[in-house]
Amino acid sequence: MGRTAGRSPHDTRRALVDAAADAVRARGIHASLDDIARFAGVSKGGLIYHFASKDELILELARDQLAAFQASVDAALDPSDTEPGRLTRAYIRAALAPVEDDVAMRQSLALITQLMTLPAVAELARADAERWDAALAADGLPPDVLTLVVAAADGMSTAPLWGASTQTPAHRRLAQRLLHLTRHPHLWEALTP
Template sequence: MGRKAGRSPGETRRLLLDAAGAIIRTRGVSATLDDIAQQAGVSKGGLVYHFASKEDLIRALADDLLQTFRNAVESALDPADTAPGRLTRAYVRACLDTSQDERVLLETIALLAQLITIPAVAELARADAECWDRELRADGLPEEVLALVVSAADGAVNAPLWGTLTRTANLRRLEDQLIRLTLSDCAPPSSGG
């Protein structure tokens, strides 16, 4: 099966990542490249042209998911916000984004749960978490405030893993409360004298 007319290599790559996500969500990480190629409507050769191996495809899929969240945080940055905690507030807004379709959120969580069982993906996720930890710690909030706010946001976004579906109104209220915590007069005292 040749390349579809009018589809760029980037579009084909995106199609393959989306197909891999859909197949892995339903069949698990044991899904084959043939399964993924069939889901995408491309030949296995076309898939291998973009991703040399299943490991490359899975790593790219995991990286794509991590980058999608990073992009959401960057989009949630308020250009007018220059106070300490700016990145943390964007992180909270991205985690608790109520404009996301609940079904898509559940599918993403299910996919991440499948992918994290792969050691290379677990290492990629660990490195990404360490990067977030460094960036958020440099955001200017006291550590105890940062820990509380980030843990609450992470917990709320992952609540569907435990069968808890949080209502939009509750998420908005939680978002407001967490952002208020980052803005309260809890900044560390200046060391100037």
């Protein structure tokens, strides 16, 4: 990454967050501010000007990851879909969006795994999960159907972490079945005693 001369403060902060992600992927969660500054192509003082501490920078990186998923769900909302389960369907589409590069997906999941080892990040993620739980619970699906489809989507989305591809026909079929189940929750009720 090049020097920050000529960048806006916002662009510099963005570059530093991206560099922190690269440093954590390369060196682990214990990457130093010096490591991150090197990845960003700035001095340690330049980094500290924008982020007073490594903890502040790592929390911003975690917030960035959470915001990126929220943005992908927002982008997956179908404006013509007004039926119950609309948000859940967008969540499924975002979580199971085809990924062209399974290696990049594995790196992204590994980054999140590293970040989650920090208590402050785990707390931030817990609060975000509670927000998602509340929003999805208000989406109009029966609780058992909601639990099933969200757990399946979350589980499938981590497949690259274990070396599995997200590009298989079985993966795509299951995603379609989860979406179908959100439109026809009575199908699940017919299967349960």
